[in-house]
Amino acid sequence: MNLTLKIWRQNDAADAGRLVDYPVEGITEDMSFLEMLDVLNEQLQARGEEPVAFDSDCREGICGMCSLMINGEAHGPEVTTTCQLHMRSFKDGETITIEPWRASAFPIIRDLVVDRSAFDRIIQAGGYISVNTGAAPEANNIQVPKVAADRAFDTATCIGCGACAAACPNASAMLFLGAKVTHLGELPQGQAERSPRVVNMLNQHDAEGFGGCTNIGECATACPKEIPLDVISQLNKDFRTAKKYAG
Amino acid sequence: MATQTLPATRRTGKAGSTIFLKTLMAVTGIIFILFVLAHMYGNLKLFSGERSFNTYAEHLRTIGEPMLPRRGLLTILEVVLGLSLILHVYSAVALWRRANEARPQKYAVKKAVSQSLSSKTMRWGGLFLLLFVIWHLLQFTIVKFNVGSGGGAFQHNPFQLTVHAFQVWWLTLLYILAMIALGFHLHHGVWSAAQTLGWTTTPRARRIAKTAGLVIALVVAIGFILPPLFILFGVIK
Numbered sequence A: 001m002n003l004t005l006k007i008w009r010q011n012d013a014a015d016a017g018r019l020v021d022y023p024v025e026g027i028t029e030d031m032s033f034l035e036m037l038d039v040l041n042e043q044l045q046a047r048g049e050e051p052v053a054f055d056s057d058c059r060e061g062i063c064g065m066c067s068l069m070i071n072g073e074a075h076g077p078e079v080t081t082t083c084q085l086h087m088r089s090f091k092d093g094e095t096i097t098i099e100p101w102r103a104s105a106f107p108i109i110r111d112l113v114v115d116r117s118a119f120d121r122i123i124q125a126g127g128y129i130s131v132n133t134g135a136a137p138e139a140n141n142i143q144v145p146k147v148a149a150d151r152a153f154d155t156a157t158c159i160g161c162g163a164c165a166a167a168c169p170n171a172s173a174m175l176f177l178g179a180k181v182t183h184l185g186e187l188p189q190g191q192a193e194r195s196p197r198v199v200n201m202l203n204q205h206d207a208e209g210f211g212g213c214t215n216i217g218e219c220a221t222a223c224p225k226e227i228p229l230d231v232i233s234q235l236n237k238d239f240r241t242a243k244k245y246a247g
Numbered sequence B: 001m002a003t004q005t006l007p008a009t010r011r012t013g014k015a016g017s018t019i020f021l022k023t024l025m026a027v028t029g030i031i032f033i034l035f036v037l038a039h040m041y042g043n044l045k046l047f048s049g050e051r052s053f054n055t056y057a058e059h060l061r062t063i064g065e066p067m068l069p070r071r072g073l074l075t076i077l078e079v080v081l082g083l084s085l086i087l088h089v090y091s092a093v094a095l096w097r098r099a100n101e102a103r104p105q106k107y108a109v110k111k112a113v114s115q116s117l118s119s120k121t122m123r124w125g126g127l128f129l130l131l132f133v134i135w136h137l138l139q140f141t142i143v144k145f146n147v148g149s150g151g152g153a154f155q156h157n158p159f160q161l162t163v164h165a166f167q168v169w170w171l172t173l174l175y176i177l178a179m180i181a182l183g184f185h186l187h188h189g190v191w192s193a194a195q196t197l198g199w200t201t202t203p204r205a206r207r208i209a210k211t212a213g214l215v216i217a218l219v220v221a222i223g224f225i226l227p228p229l230f231i232l233f234g235v236i237k
């Protein structure tokens, strides 16, 4: 496959940045999207040019590092992460525009690499349960209803990739927030801190500069883990009913 | 990359948070929906003739008497609706501004994968509705001016005031456009309010809320558009 890539190049936060065209040749359909970028970078390096900076880590769809806006869709056209996207999803001769996540809460570090530590701070604000570590407790001591366990498990699959906020027209991270709040709120261990959790996490979300949700639904479509929109309703409900002492 | 432990952040508190603003918008929006349904019902009385419509209009002013003074309930409703409008627009503008600040640099290419036309037009459509509401109140409540050529105003005959107004084609057109905008606003607004108030925590509830949005939007838009159309074409006179 031969492709034309339009890639966002930006030296650092101070640089204005621009889209640059790169033709690439000899791409096979079996390559992952990141392998395709590896090929480009090898060609750039061979020519003595600066390679394109992009993030990746696990390359197996579980870490959430590979954050790219591909032709206007977060993680590209398939319901998966960028690292699990393959070139067979594109056509020979296609022009592909690749941009970083755009949100003031995700400042660009270089080229396609953004700083997603805003999500880490949101987790630190309340996305945890306080338990003593030690030997694993007896599993059957605390009963969890099957539906609650299922919902907790499904929402726990959020990998914090940021695609929801990147795809949202308001740059709101409420799908991420909703996934975390629902995951912990469904479980008995999550009850003690349930009220302060939702208030503190939302405060942090707002303080980071993410926007407010208007229930458009781009996030759930972009999410590689298929987190459903109803977690945002859960988040809203938990927030409204959060006890006074919270936060 | 190791993350630093949490620095002290500027706290927005519970009030002023994005979800608080959304809740404000949803609650005031639901007040509007109830009002709009009642208003539409009243307008449909135009079909049952001058006497019936004017009696209804007069009754609105005397509801609750003698417990309440004349126009008592109406005044309460006006205050509630006025405050709701201020809060609704305030939260809309505040969230609009936050959304713009949250993405100062736009994407060069951005696909709208799952946005409905209704959800995309909430802000500009809402602004159009605001202008329309101001015009509408001036025309029928505050000034009661007559846009037609028929001479004098009909200050004390609501039926004649209405009929003479909608015999003017461009006024009817303006109202039809506004009601289409209202339909769009409600199509997304009903579902969005349900979602914001935490009523749609299951896929089934989500489907119901979206269907309710469509039904309420159609009922309200069509219910409001019928009387002016029938006046324009001389059926109601």
Ligand code: HEM
Pocket (backbone or CB within 6 Å): A213, A214, A215, B022, B025, B026, B027, B028, B029, B030, B032, B033, B036, B085, B088, B089, B092, B093, B119, B122, B123, B125, B126, B127, B129, B130, B131, B133, B182, B185, B186, B188, B189, B190, B192, B193, B194, B196
């Ligand atoms: C007067 C000017 C108005 C403006 C500027 C306005 C603006 C807005 C905006 C920006 C939203 C948020 C959109 C979103 O959630 O995606 C909204 C929501 C809503 N509006 Fe309005 N609107 C206006 C009038 C009305 C009227 C007349 C009604 C009712 C008939 C109404 C009912 C609603 C409802 C139900 C919502 C959903 C609340 C939610 O999102 O949770 N609005 N409005």
Ligand code: SF4
Pocket (backbone or CB within 6 Å): A157, A158, A159, A160, A161, A162, A163, A164, A165, A175, A176, A179, A219, A222, A223, A224, A225, A226, A227
């Ligand atoms: S909710 Fe989905 S899109 Fe958002 S951070 Fe989690 S996995 Fe990524």
Ligand code: FES
Pocket (backbone or CB within 6 Å): A055, A056, A057, A058, A059, A060, A061, A062, A063, A064, A065, A066, A081, A082, A083, A084
């Ligand atoms: S690199 Fe880990 S999810 Fe893509």
